[in-house]
Amino acid sequence: MTDALAILLCTGVAVLAVGAALAARRPALAPALAAQAAGLLLVGIAGGISLLDGLSAGSGFTSDLQPAVGVDPLSGFFLLMIGVVGVPAAVYATGYLGATSHPRALAVLTGCFPLALVGVVTARDATLFLASWELMTLIPAAAILISHGGGAARRAVFEYLAITHLGGVGVWVAVLMLAERGALGDPAGLAAAGTGVQTLVAVAGLIGFGTKAGLVPLHSWLPRVHPLAPSNISAVMSGVMVKVAIYGIVRLLFEWVGGPALWVGLVVLGLGALSALAGILYALFQRDLKRLLAFSTIENVGIATLALGAAAVFTARGEESWAALALAAALLHCLGHAAAKALLFLAAGSIERGAGGLDLDRMGGLLRRMPRTGAGLVVGALAIAGVPVLSGFASEWTALQSLLGLGRQDAIAPALAGGLGAAILATTVGLGAICFVKVIGLALLGAPRVPAAAGAVEVPRAMWAPVAALGAACAALGLVPGLLVPSLAALAPGGADLAPGAGIAAPGTSLPTLGIALALAAGTAALLVARGRRAAAPAPVWACGQAIEPPLAWTSAAFTKPVRLTLWELLRAESDVRAVTQDGVLREVRHRGGVPHLFDTMLYAPVLRAALAGAAGARRLQSGSLRLYVGYLVGLVVLLLLLARVGALG
Amino acid sequence: MSSRDAIALGIQVSGVALAPLLVGGVQSVKARLQGRRGSGPLQPYRELRRLWRRSAVDPLGAGPVYRAAPLLVGAALALCLLVVPVAAYGTDLPAGHDILVVAGLLALARVAMALSAWDTGGAFGLMGASRDLTFAVLGEALLVMVALVAALPADTTDLQAMWSASAGGAIWTEPAHWCGALAMGLVVLLETGRQPIDNPDTHLELTMIHEGPLLEYAGRDLAILQWAAAARHWVVLVLAAGLFLPHPHSFAPAIAALALGVAALVIALGVVETWQAKMRLLRVPPILLAGTAVALLGLVSWVAGGGL
């Protein structure tokens, strides 16, 4: 069986690579992208088999610096995620890339990106892991630079590369230190090195993986870069790339470091809570749809990290079954969010094509004009908002269960962390509801606000079918999550024996998702029948007798105003109201407002200024004078001779 | 299914019919306190009958979301009635009895109403929906913290187990339970939409919070939505009486204690509504945050005290 698994995986990767190569040569893109989709399908199936049957293939982790590849159930889960997101993205690209500026180059990158992701997830030694990690970072940058040529795109890519590489040093430090101590393949390896090394590896790894995952405060690259990439690539970026960073954190905390210390778990929990809250708060106030979705990715990564932190705390306290539940919650949330966010990005790309823009205040009524994409968008947005009974509700219920279980522990720090974490998670879910109700309402419902929206056209089938498929995936994950949760719980160290069913079981209680869905459907049907033939009289919408005009339409800023007013000081929101009078008569009232991205102004800008000041100071070393350089040389030689004399140099 | 399970299930199902009585009860108490005779506790049934006979409205430009929203809200609240147990007995079908499922279903109802407000595009509906959702942000946190405090003696979030664990007198020696009761009071006010948080009797559109989206409905749609508001009363009042009011262990006295507790809460709601004026909108989130902090304090006291 493991041989079959290995063959399946290798075939899938080979077909994917062939697809990527074909895109460079053949004039028609459809066969190449179809090959990529087929390869990703095989990869996803292989991952699913590995996860559900608990199979491993290839080599385990090794500390030698020789390339080694292997699959185990955790890698299999992420391969499944790559398949779930990659196949619809590749099919979508068939219809989408034709209208971009460099379709062939982008099609090649569409194929290479999943290859790099598969590489990270199946790498079993330090060199292949780090090489794939770098490739995974660089390919989206290349895609953005190819599709946009302007200065703004270059600047965004520069910031992306700068932040991810500066933070990513942590990954290099952690992995190389592990390889040096021989701890990559050996579970007890790092424990022998002492707590100092363990702490260093844990902190460096958290910083490195956390930067790539988009955890606050190292998240600033995400909202800059995701809106710029082509829709199929940003779907994979938001859906899988940030989750691969979570994969790294899981490996780090639960395998490489050995059992994490309690304070590490609490730090991870705190980072997750902060990211979730900050992400959704900033998502709420965005007008650009893709930027909103990027901030929402930060929120959901925060939720997954929150559950991971709970799992780490449980592991530190020795509660293995609770740790398994928390880990299952985190991973289920990763998969559910991957499907839903990919759906949303693909639908956003369709809306951009159909309605001509991504400004939420300039859409409206698209559900009538683009029914299939619109229906998909509704499902995806409700799934992310955590509405029963879709994927978000199942994973958030499980995460809340683990946090409430943490709150019931008998030590004060975990209990407080669990209680606060649960409160913050609930707040995040509430804010997410506002955010995605706003998205659905502004984009799809009501009357069209601009002529472009009134004239919107449904996209071709290659572009709406993947959206529909992902919607079905979100619904499936919400209806029968119990098929996956036992396999996910088994991934935790110490494992857990949960019986597969339709719903999710937690200690003492359960979530019968299928029952809830059926009951809701039955109730709705019964009320529909009871309501009978709906004798309805047409009437204008009530606006105190006024005629409804376009200027009276509610905007994004209006819907989020209560939140903005409540959190005015926290957000440092800006509002500028100016009345324009002429000859004593009021002509116009102008209002400008906004919520600045505080992390940019308060954290990144001072650091950037300090770095530039330091660089300017250091530039004085490069005076151009030959004598000064000879002076440096003399000084260095004297210093080395002194050190040699003293015996400091070995 | 034992006889107790059947009786408990029967009471839960009868909540469909009994829920409007709670709303009528609160109205009667308010009327008495205000020196009026009032229309009696059966008035909501007369309202529902009147609305059922009328025709609905199709706002110009509204789509399928507007027509589907009342059905979804009604179904969600009806399912909540089946999830919230009246004793430590009942059935597992169809939706179990977990308190977080109740929270999720209430959120579903809220989201459906907000989407219907967007579909009609009416400004009053959107204003009310945005305020309702904003309150729900901290309201959900408050509800989850109450669930945690109530789950502490039971070690699970299953409502029937929580019901059993809060029975008897021993739990009332724990400060955590008092903190939880205080926070639950806030939840009751928030979910029923009663003063000082919201005014259910208002006719001024600018002051509407959860009534805003209801403006565009008429006829049977409005009847379903008004029944859903009554069902919300049932859900939170039964939860509050079952978890945070004293009740004995054995079955029949417990049912009697539940009825008494709900009646007491109805009278309390009427008194609070008469006594308090509506709070300024922006003051409500800090109050909810304070409630969450009180619940957290209860959690800390439980852990520090080592539990029961």
Added chain:
Amino acid sequence: MSTWLIWLLVASGFGAVAARRPAVAAVLVTSQTLLLGAGTLAMAPGRSPEFAVAAGLLMLKAALVTVIVAVAISRSREARPHEGESGLLNRLGAAVALVLVFVGLVPSYGLESVAAENGAAALLATGLALALVRRPTIFAVLAFLIAENGIAVAAVSVSGALPLVVELGIAFDLVLLIAVAAVFQSRILAAFGTTDTSALRGTRG
């Protein structure tokens, strides 16, 4: 290599640092190079044939260096010395200090005699000091030559005889010469648009 020869070499290096006019310094450095070549030739009998070849190459290099430096000096005569040049005592003091530091810090690394080791280190230090304290670019070239002489002293004084180092040094000189010439070629082209030397004759000013 005899001690008094090494002292002569070091003294000529100091003289180059002390000299005010570039011509004088150039004469001292070229005589240093010639002296080194002559000294190596004198050591050659009784050693391996490679050593004789290295000694011959050194003599040849000394001759070439004389010619090239003379040409360079005559072509780049500047009217006035640069302003702000450090005084004689400062220059000598800096050179002496640097030489003492180097001689004191350099550990013994297996040459024939302690005098040879110290001499090589002193010449190297003198070359670096010359590059540090004098501003006209011709002095950078002279400093490089002095330093190379120091390396040659070390090379010929090794007990096992490393004449290969001498040849490597000459090869390095050639590479540097060609590189600098190429750079000048491109700069002249960029500045004047042509490298036709007959056309450039008119730029002498």
